[in-house]
Amino acid sequence: MTNDAGFTCSCCGAQHPELPMAYSTAAPYVWDESFSDRSDCLLSSDQCVIQAQHYFLKGMIEIPVIGSDAVFSWGVWVSLSCENFIRAADRWDAAGRETEEPYFGWLSTDLSLYSPSTINLKAHVHTRPVGRRPLIELEPTEHPLAVEQRIGITLHRVREIAETVLHPAADNA
Template structure:
């Protein structure tokens, strides 16, 4: 049976089947920095971002936000960035070597997903995975019962 979704990969130029996904390459606060500020204050990798500006240091972790698709087994994935406290950031880094005692930390969604009606930062729980994959994000409910991301 053919998959419901098929897409052409930008990296390998191959056709893939399965649920689509989109990802942000950096947290929004990194994008707001000038090129000079990025060079002086920020470190960005595929999975981590640290912005050490004069007002303080901000920590971000790349994670996956799963959005179920009715009638499809695989969820739609958003590759998003979430903020982390310094303690949670280091706990996440330590999880590369050993599973954390508490695999969940609080953060804020640090990207605005324009196709959804809520255009503000969202509180979230970040679930560290023990299989080496990116953490999963569970957004907190808002007052809007029709919230498509929860």
């Protein structure tokens, strides 16, 4: 969902045509492009293996937007044990995979908008029907991202996130 009217950016003053309701990262924070040519590494849009020792799945942290039916989403990576990664991969295209018990993992995406770091937050990976990325449920701590997932965010906060993502240098000015 996007806001068709867009929003006026407080950083640049421009009218942006829409308010993004989702952002995503291409790889776990530990991925390096030098891994691309290695036979013991893999990066797809949903799965990642690094040196046949570190295993990751991509999923969605979904955050309700208060006062609406909208959901804001972060596309993030979670590290899994080898056993859980293999189990998830074996069931990736299987009907009914959403009945799997959640897999424990560690958030492996650095969302720099949050402090302290989002790296290694405890998470549970809930598989969903084939064609849908897993739902990432953060452990209910006091970390700002976990709090947002639990209680939701305002549309104003969605705009703040958009401005920060669109203008990352503005934070350093």
